[in-house]
Amino acid sequence: MAIVTNAEEKFKIVIENLPSDYSETDFIEKFKELYPKDWKKILRRYEEHERRARKQKKRSHPMPNPEKYLLNISHKIRGKK
Numbered sequence: 517m518a519i520v521t522n523a524e525e526k527f528k529i530v531i532e533n534l535p536s537d538y539s540e541t542d543f544i545e546k547f548k549e550l551y552p553k554d555w556k557k558i559l560r561r562y563e564e565h566e567r568r569a570r571k572q573k574k575r576s577h578p579m580p581n582p583e584k585y586l587l588n589i590s591h592k593i594r595g596k597k
Contacts, residue, residue: 558582
């Protein structure tokens, strides 16, 4: 199940609300502003992975940090077009 539902539509809206020369940091900040509930879901999922990894005494888990996770999804969506 996707953490961010309707990601393609939401990312399009984020980009429409940014200047043409936006940076990745600008994208992340605008996403947080427009979709705080989705951002919190990403953070919760990441924290869940962190807890499981600690509990299992693993050094890492498959989910990247929240900012990188968001950018990875945006790059995949932009790559589809």
